[in-house]
Amino acid sequence: MRRQLDLFAKEETALFAEAGEAERVYDAADREDAEEAYADFQLVLDSGRDRLDEIRSTYGATLDEEAALEYEDAFTRAARKRFPRFTVEL
Secondary structure (H helix, E strand, O other): OHHHHHHHHHHOHHHHHHHHHHHHHHHHOOHHHHHHHHHHHHHHHHHHHHHHHHHHHHHHOOOOHHHHHHHHHHHHHHHHHHOHHHOOOO
C-alpha cells in the first residue's frame, strides 16, 4: 500500500501542481469569480480522488472479499493521512 501511494505521489506531480494553482486562483478570486474558481478547484480534487479510488479498487479486486475490505479500509486511512485534500470523499 505504501508503494502504491508513493507511486501516486510520483506519477501525479502535475495533478498536485494543478491543485495548488487552482487553489491559489480560488483564494485570489473576487466575489464574481469565486464560485467558478471553486468549481475548477473541486474538479482537480475530484480527479485526484478518482485516481486514488481507482488504485484502491484495482488492487482490492485481486483479493478475497474479507481481505479486500480490510485493504480498502487501510488504504483509505493511509491516503487520508498522506493526501487529505484528495480524500475528503474517498
